[in-house]
Amino acid sequence: MSGQGRVAAGEPIRLVRIIARLNIGGPAIQAITLTQRLEEHGYRTTLVRGREEPDEGSMDHLAEELGVTPTLVPSLRRNPGWHDLPALIALIRIIRRERPDVVHTHAAKAGTLGRLATVIASLGRTPRPVIVHTYHGHSLSGYFSPRTAAVYRRIEQALARISDRLIAVSDEVRDDLVGFGIAPATKFEVVPLGFELSPFSANGHGRAQTRLAVRAELGIPADARLVTLVARLVPIKRVDRFLRLAAALPDDPSVRFLIVGDGELREQLQSSAEARSLGGRLAWAGFRRDMPAVYHASDIVVQTSDNEGTPVSLIEAQAAGLPVVSTKVGGTPSVVADGETGMLVAREDHDGLTQAVRTLCCDPALTTRLGQAGLQRSVARFGLDRLVSDVLRVYRTELARR
Numbered sequence: 001m002s003g004q005g006r007v008a009a010g011e012p013i014r015l016v017r018i019i020a021r022l023n024i025g026g027p028a029i030q031a032i033t034l035t036q037r038l039e040e041h042g043y044r045t046t047l048v049r050g051r052e053e054p055d056e057g058s059m060d061h062l063a064e065e066l067g068v069t070p071t072l073v074p075s076l077r078r079n080p081g082w083h084d085l086p087a088l089i090a091l092i093r094i095i096r097r098e099r100p101d102v103v104h105t106h107a108a109k110a111g112t113l114g115r116l117a118t119v120i121a122s123l124g125r126t127p128r129p130v131i132v133h134t135y136h137g138h139s140l141s142g143y144f145s146p147r148t149a150a151v152y153r154r155i156e157q158a159l160a161r162i163s164d165r166l167i168a169v170s171d172e173v174r175d176d177l178v179g180f181g182i183a184p185a186t187k188f189e190v191v192p193l194g195f196e197l198s199p200f201s202a203n204g205h206g207r208a209q210t211r212l213a214v215r216a217e218l219g220i221p222a223d224a225r226l227v228t229l230v231a232r233l234v235p236i237k238r239v240d241r242f243l244r245l246a247a248a249l250p251d252d253p254s255v256r257f258l259i260v261g262d263g264e265l266r267e268q269l270q271s272s273a274e275a276r277s278l279g280g281r282l283a284w285a286g287f288r289r290d291m292p293a294v295y296h297a298s299d300i301v302v303q304t305s306d307n308e309g310t311p312v313s314l315i316e317a318q319a320a321g322l323p324v325v326s327t328k329v330g331g332t333p334s335v336v337a338d339g340e341t342g343m344l345v346a347r348e349d350h351d352g353l354t355q356a357v358r359t360l361c362c363d364p365a366l367t368t369r370l371g372q373a374g375l376q377r378s379v380a381r382f383g384l385d386r387l388v389s390d391v392l393r394v395y396r397t398e399l400a401r402r
Helices: 003-009 026-041 060-066 084-098 108-121 146-161 171-179 205-218 239-247 266-270 273-281 291-297 312-319 350-362 364-381 384-401
Strands: 013-019 043-049 102-106 130-135 165-168 188-190 225-230 255-260 282-286 300-303 324-327 342-345
Touching (some): 013 084, 013 108, 013 384, 026 060, 130 171, 130 384, 165 171, 205 291, 225 239, 225 350, 291 312, 342 350, 350 364
Parallel strands (some): 013 102, 165 188, 225 300, 300 324, 324 342
16 A cells, blocks of 8 residues: 555555664754654654664663663665675565665765665555665765765765655755756755754753853863853864864963864864863763753853854754854855854854854853854754654655655
C-alpha cells in the first residue's frame, strides 16, 4: 500500500530516517526530535544511526529523554573506509524490512549510503519510497583539496538526481549548492532548523540561581563579564581565533572566557601560547548536557568558524537573550541580524572580531538591547513547531506526487 493509501486507510506512514551519527549538534537534535514529534501526525519512524567518534560526544541522552530508540548500524561512520560496504548492506536490509513510504537522510555520509541503499532496496518495487535529503551545511569548499572537492561535487550531483526533494537549512546553504551545480533551485526547499527553545528563554529567580551555580562550578566570579564559545574543537571551528581575541583583551581583568566542547584539537589548543597567557581567565568546560544553564551563566556568545550550515549555538544563545558575535560565514546571516541581534564580522577580520567583543563588554545597554531582539527573533524563526510543520508539508507534497 502506498503512503497516500495508508493515510486513507488510517494507517501510519512508514518513515526511515538515516543519520551517520548522533554526535552533539543540530543534525542529531533534529533527527531525534522529529522522530518523536511526527508520531502524533501519523508517521511511524525508524531512526537509523551510525557510531560516533570518541571525541564527538553523543545525543543519546536526548533520545532517552524523548523515548526514541534508534537502530544502530555500527559500520556507519563519519569517515570513508572499508566499513562503508557493510553499512550499505545493512541499510539495504533495513529498508527492505521496513518498506518505508519515505526515506529521509541527513548530512553527507548518511545521504550517500542511505540514498544508494534506497534505490537498490527498491529495485522491482513500484513506487519506490520518496527520497528526501537534508543538507545541514556542506563540505564542498574549505575542507578538501580542489580535486577531492570536485569528486564529492560529482557524487552529490548524481545523488541529487535520484532524490525527490532536497532540503537546505538556510538560503545561504541552498545558494551555495545551486552555485556548485548540485541541483537547480527548484529542487530545494529551505527548512531552517527548529528546536525546543523554552528552556533557554526561561527567566526569573531560578535562572539567577543557575547562573551563580554554574559560575561557582567553573571558578568564574559572580560579577565577571563572561564571553563564551560553544563548539567542537575541530579545525573548521577555528577555536584558535577565539583564543587570539581573548588574549587581545587584557585591559579588563573582570572579563573571563569559557570554551564549551571537546574534539581532536583539545590538547593542542590548551597548550597554545594564547591559552597559557590567559591563565585563570579562561575555563574549559568540555561537553555539557545542561546547555541552557551554560548560556544563563554567560553574557556574550562568540562563534569563530570558517564555515557553518546553521549555527545552533547562536540560535540557543539568542533564545537565552544573549548578544552574539560571529564570523560572517555560511548560514550565519540567516540566524544573526547584524547590528540588531549581534555583530557579524568578515572571516579573516581578527581586529574587527576583537573590537566587537570589546564593545559589548563595555556597553551593558547595547548587550541588553541586542539580547532582547535576539530572543524574539530566535523563538519566532527557530521553534520546533515550525520545523515540524515545514517537514510535514514537504512529506505530504512528495507523497501526493506519487
